[in-house]
Amino acid sequence: MEPIPFLLALAGLAGGTYAMRLLGVRLGARARAGGETDQAPSAARVWMDRAVVVLILAVAVTGGFFDGQEVADAGKVLGVAAGMTAGILRVPMLLCVVLGMVVCAVIRAAGLGW
Amino acid sequence: MVIMHALRGIPGPVWRDAIVMNIMILLVGLSYGAISQAAGFPLWQTVLLAAVATGGAAELTFVGVIAAGGLPVFAVLGGLLVNARNFAFGLSIGQYAPSGWRTYLAAHLANDEATAFGRAGRTDREKWSRFTIAAILLFVAWVGGAALGQLLGAVLDAQMLGLDTALPVLLFCLVVGDMRNRFLGITAAAGAVLALALTPIAPLGLASVGALLALLPAAGVLRLRRGRAASGDASATAGPESETARQDAVTEWREPAPGSGFTGTTGAED
Numbered sequence: 001m002e003p004i005p006f007l008l009a010l011a012g013l014a015g016g017t018y019a020m021r022l023l024g025v026r027l028g029a030r031a032r033a034g035g036e037t038d039q040a041p042s043a044a045r046v047w048m049d050r051a052v053v054v055l056i057l058a059v060a061v062t063g064g065f066f067d068g069q070e071v072a073d074a075g076k077v078l079g080v081a082a083g084m085t086a087g088i089l090r091v092p093m094l095l096c097v098v099l100g101m102v103v104c105a106v107i108r109a110a111g112l113g114w
Numbered sequence: 115m116v117i118m119h120a121l122r123g124i125p126g127p128v129w130r131d132a133i134v135m136n137i138m139i140l141l142v143g144l145s146y147g148a149i150s151q152a153a154g155f156p157l158w159q160t161v162l163l164a165a166v167a168t169g170g171a172a173e174l175t176f177v178g179v180i181a182a183g184g185l186p187v188f189a190v191l192g193g194l195l196v197n198a199r200n201f202a203f204g205l206s207i208g209q210y211a212p213s214g215w216r217t218y219l220a221a222h223l224a225n226d227e228a229t230a231f232g233r234a235g236r237t238d239r240e241k242w243s244r245f246t247i248a249a250i251l252l253f254v255a256w257v258g259g260a261a262l263g264q265l266l267g268a269v270l271d272a273q274m275l276g277l278d279t280a281l282p283v284l285l286f287c288l289v290v291g292d293m294r295n296r297f298l299g300i301t302a303a304a305g306a307v308l309a310l311a312l313t314p315i316a317p318l319g320l321a322s323v324g325a326l327l328a329l330l331p332a333a334g335v336l337r338l339r340r341g342r343a344a345s346g347d348a349s350a351t352a353g354p355e356s357e358t359a360r361q362d363a364v365t366e367w368r369e370p371a372p373g374s375g376f377t378g379t380t381g382a383e384d
Contacts, residue, residue, distance in 0.1 A: 001180060006159055009186040013176060014166035016190070017197040022221040024204020025211060032209050045209055047333075049233055050301065051326055052206045053292045055199055056230050056285050057302045058309035058325030063171060064282030066313045068178075079276050083283030084290075093287040097138050100283040104276030 060084075074113050079104025124243050132247045135227060136255040138284050143259020144270065145277035146174055150260070151267030153181035164260040168225060168253060170281060172197040173260075175318060196319030202326070203229040207245060210238040223249035230288035301332040 001009075031044050064080035066072055072080075083100025087093070143164065150160040155177060163173050172193040179189035204224045210232070211220045232245030263270065272278070293299040305325030312321035 001155065001159060001186070005186050009176075009190050010159075010162060010166060012187075012190040013163075013172070013193045013197075016194045017167055017169060017172065017200065018222060020194075020198060020201045021204045021224045022218070024201040025208040025217055025221040025224060026204075028205040028208020029211065029213065029217065030208075031205070047329065048202075048205050048209065050298055050332075051202055051329060052229055052233060053289045053298055054302045054305040054325050054328060055202055055322060056226055056289045057293070057306050058322040059171075059199065059226055060282045060285035060289075061306045062309050062313050062322050064279065064286070065310065068318065069314050075276060076279055079279040080282045083279060084286045087283065087287040087290045093284065094134050094138070096287050097141075097280050097283045100279040101141075101276040104279045105274060108274055108276065 071114075073108070075104040075107035078107055124247060128244060129247065132231065132244075132251050135231065135248065135284065135288075136251040138280050139227065139252050140255040140259040140262075141277055142170065142281045142284075143256045144263035144266065145272035145275075145280075146170075146177075147260040147263020147265075148267040148270050148272040149174065149181075149263075150177045151264045153177050155180075155264075157261065157264050160264045161257060161261050164257045165253075167193060167197065168223060168256065169193070169197045169200065170225065170256070171319065192318050195317055198319060199226075199323050200224050202323075206233060210235075210241040211245075212242065220245070220249070223253060225249075225252065226285055227288065228252050230285070234291075297332070297336070301328050304328040304331075 028048065031042075031048070064072070064084070065077050067076070071077070079100045079102075082103040083096045086096040086099050091099070146164065147160055150163070150173075155163075160177075163176060167173050167176070175196045176189045176193040179192050180186065184192075203226065204221060206229055207220055207224050208217075211217055228245055228249040231248035232241045235241035235244045263272070289302070293302055302325075305328035308328055309321045309325040312324045316324060
């Protein structure tokens with residue numbers, strides 16, 4: 001991209017992203033019960049923590065099985081499925097990721113598709 | 115100095131986990147750099163984008179829209195939509211982040227991986243130090259990976275190497291331990307199905323946020339169950355209503371939590 005339009009777009013993306021993040025952190029800090037550190041967490045904290053798990057899983061499956069709004073190619077879908085299955089079977093994380101990449105690369109190299 | 119203080123006394127396995135995780139982030143950064151290079155972005159733009167957006171998918175969306183001939187304003191909106199979920203991660207980090215200037219730094223580094231890594235700690239202190247290591251290493255790995263990917267772009271075929279599978283599998287592994295809690299597992303699975311169903315129709319990045327709707331029926335079920343427990347057990351009704359709700363929520367959550375998070379999936383319990 002041309003430098004000037006790029007910098008303008010960058011400023012928009014960076015500013016907007018940072019504003020959303022900072023708002024989240026600020027609200028989260030406000031929700032923190034006064035003074036408690038290692039005690040049983042408040043209901044609000046428990047629910048926010050659950051929300052993080054739900055959100056991360058959703059990001060993982062939508063990013064893993066879709067490319068944008070289209071279902072991803074066979075290599076990616078099967079590779080991600082293989083890596084996730086390994087994760088369920090308590091295979092160490094690094095191996096899960098490598099397995100996913102290998103399955104995906106093999107399928108793509110073989111030219112298999114939907 | 116203050117950051118160094120936060121990092122002192124962190125056990126080896128935590129460091130190891132954080133480093134392993136960020137080696138994979140580096141791989142994802144490589145693929146982003148290669149894609150960005152192929153889309154015609156110069157090195158300084160690839161790196162600057164990675165450093166200021168620090169969102170992973172947001173940069174890929176931005177670069178993808180421009181590469182497809184889209185207007186910059188759509189690239190910005192797409193990136194912002196994809197990054198919107200970081201608001202929820204901010205909420206989580208705000209719970210344990212120290213106040214003051216560190217809040218502002220932490221906000222910039224609020225992202226999927228560091229949030230998931232941080233929340234596996236047991237105490238606020240532990241969560242904060244886990245988040246700090248993960249976030250700092252992630253920033254270095256992501257920006258460094260992007261630069262390396264751009265330079266290697268011509269010789270590296272990220273697509274054929276299957277690098278685009280690394281991030282989803284990594285994120286899945288970060289939360290798979292928590293899914294063993296039946297309540298949370300079912301809720302998250304329902305959310306995932308919802309997000310998949312929404313993806314073809316929802317604007318970019320919003321489908322995953324839609325998964326949070328699964329928390330509403332989940333809360334209803336928990337309330338029902340609590341009602342039933344209260345009517346069966348006289349002592350449970352002794353405390354104030356909100357107190358029992360809290361206890362219920364806590365026991366539901368706590369039972370498999372220690373060690374079952376991130377460290378469990380890497381076999382670091384030993």
